[in-house]
Amino acid sequence: MKMSSCKQEYMIEVKWDLLDPEIISRQPTINIGVIGQAGCGKSTFIKAICERDQLERIATMNLAFANAKIYKCENDECPPPLCYKAYGSGKEDSPLCELVGFQNCRMKLLRHVSFVECPDDLNILMPMLITSVPSIQGVLLIIDANERFPQKQTSDFLAALKAVGLNHIIILQTKVDSIKESIAMDRLEAIKKFIKRRIVGEAPVLSVSAKCKYNIEDVCEYIVKNIPLPQHLVKRPCVSIFRSIDVSKPAPEIGETKGVVFCGSLRRGVLKVNQMIEIGPGIVDKDENGEIKCTPIYSKIVSLYSEQNELQYAVPAGGLIWIGTILDPTVTNADSLVGQVLGEVQFLPSLFCKIAVGVQMLEERIKLGRGEIVKLNIHSSSIVARVCQASGEGGIVRLKVKSPVCMMQERFAISRNVENQWRLIAIGYMRGGTTVDGEKIYPPHIRRLGWNL
Numbered sequence: 001m002k003m004s005s006c007k008q009e010y011m012i013e014v015k016w017d018l019l020d021p022e023i024i025s026r027q028p029t030i031n032i033g034v035i036g037q038a039g040c041g042k043s044t045f046i047k048a049i050c051e052r053d054q055l056e057r058i059a060t061m062n063l064a065f066a067n068a069k070i071y072k073c074e075n076d077e078c079p080p081p082l083c084y085k086a087y088g089s090g091k092e093d094s095p096l097c098e099l100v101g102f103q104n105c106r107m108k109l110l111r112h113v114s115f116v117e118c119p120d121d122l123n124i125l126m127p128m129l130i131t132s133v134p135s136i137q138g139v140l141l142i143i144d145a146n147e148r149f150p151q152k153q154t155s156d157f158l159a160a161l162k163a164v165g166l167n168h169i170i171i172l173q174t175k176v177d178s179i180k181e182s183i184a185m186d187r188l189e190a191i192k193k194f195i196k197r198r199i200v201g202e203a204p205v206l207s208v209s210a211k212c213k214y215n216i217e218d219v220c221e222y223i224v225k226n227i228p229l230p231q232h233l234v235k236r237p238c239v240s241i242f243r244s245i246d247v248s249k250p251a252p253e254i255g256e257t258k259g260v261v262f263c264g265s266l267r268r269g270v271l272k273v274n275q276m277i278e279i280g281p282g283i284v285d286k287d288e289n290g291e292i293k294c295t296p297i298y299s300k301i302v303s304l305y306s307e308q309n310e311l312q313y314a315v316p317a318g319g320l321i322w323i324g325t326i327l328d329p330t331v332t333n334a335d336s337l338v339g340q341v342l343g344e345v346q347f348l349p350s351l352f353c354k355i356a357v358g359v360q361m362l363e364e365r366i367k368l369g370r371g372e373i374v375k376l377n378i379h380s381s382s383i384v385a386r387v388c389q390a391s392g393e394g395g396i397v398r399l400k401v402k403s404p405v406c407m408m409q410e411r412f413a414i415s416r417n418v419e420n421q422w423r424l425i426a427i428g429y430m431r432g433g434t435t436v437d438g439e440k441i442y443p444p445h446i447r448r449l450g451w452n453l
């Protein structure tokens with residue numbers, strides 16, 4: 001790790017190299033979303049490239065994860081794309097090349113990737129993309145070769161990716177083993193033409209078969225060359241909790257009780273074993289006056305895992321991280337802390353009860369109305385809020401959240417209830433707010449609005 005110093009409150013002194021062999025040997029440092037309509041072959045492709053029988057599914061988030069290491073033969077004469085190869089996350093760092101004629105050559109680990117299988121329902125996918133970018137650096141858009149092309153969903157997915165600013169896309173025509181070569185070629189040409197019209201710049205279009213492991217090397221080469229590594233600002237650690245699991249035994253004997261294990265995604269910063277942590281909002285309750293009271297939860301990290309790899313520290317953009325703690329399981333019921341934020345003691349983002357947000361409506365003619373109830377998707381949490389003030393200068397809106405939310409300046413999804421279904425209507429950008437302690441953190445342009453903050 002390289003050290004440098006920074007002054008801002010949320011910055012700390014650690015900068016890391018996302019290609020450092022010591023890091024990518026054990027943990028992914030790049031997240032790639034896998035998108036496509038139901039049954040197009042998303043999970044089969046991820047299983048093939050990650051050498052996994054099953055993906056790690058997070059049912060509450062409609063997401064599934066698996067990690068792969070991508071290598072390249074160190075012999076320059078080994079021909080591309082076959083000089084590239086993907087293995088599971090547990091593979092050694094410099095295995096021998098498998099290509100005939102190069103079997104004495106070592107391969108170099110270039111990337112450790114976390115593949116995230118995304119939901120195919122646009123109503124779930126869009127909020128997820130809005131809150132996950134920039135945690136997702138690129139996308140594999142899967143198109144089933146058996147289906148006639150273009151399909152409406154392909155246009156919808158491309159529009160969604162454009163709306164959230166995800167530009168690094170690789171298109172995969174899958175299942176090419178299951179149709180005649182001439183049909184596959186015709187459809188491939190149709191996909192290429194369509195993509196050229198829809199995407200500014202070139203997005204590679206590749207034919208693959210996950211079942212026959214055909215052309216996976218090509219995908220590896222394009223991932224290495226086309227999807228850039230994330231640019232992380234160096235900040236205090238912040239984890240979105242996806243799951244909290246009590247791993248204590250049914251009848252633990254003294255000394256045998258294990259604490260709660262958290263599973264989540266490290267959005268920024270570095271977490272270390274033995275570090276003291278705080279979880280916010282923690283236990284949310286009402287005091288004797290009926291006012292909301294939040295009691296943060298404190299604990300210590302005793303282990304960190306990325307799939308089966310044990311870590312001494314974890315860096316962001318690394319898929320799912322499992323965080324073992326000494327937290328007494330009786331403090332929380334299973335999964336009751338889902339949606340909360342885990343970080344360094346005293347350095348969690350502020351806890352807001354009212355927030356001022358810049359709003360980008362997805363359709364111009366739609367407006368938010370005063371008093372309206374909306375749903376906010378903020379990372380792994382979903383919170384109901386009421387619009388207290390609408391249509392401020394520059395599209396600023398003020399919202400009162402039903403339960404306190406731990407957040408920094410970030411973007412999130414805003415949905416409206418239409419006929420008993422939450423429909424995404426806007427992207428929100430956090431600009432300031434009032435904390436549960438009554439502190440008003442608003443930039444000057446919001447103070448100037450003259451609202452009763």
Ligand SMILES: Nc1nc2c(ncn2[C@@H]2O[C@H](COP(=O)(O)OP(=O)(O)OP(=O)(O)O)[C@@H](O)[C@H]2O)c(=O)[nH]1
Nearest residue numbers: 037038039040041042043044174175178209210211
């Ligand atoms: N012949 C062939 N079949 C494939 C290939 N990839 C996937 N399939 C089959 O396509 C079907 C759907 O594959 P999945 O990987 O479950 O598709 P998915 O997109 O993850 O599906 P959902 O999770 O339901 O959205 C399964 O029966 C797979 O066996 C392939 O490369 N070749």
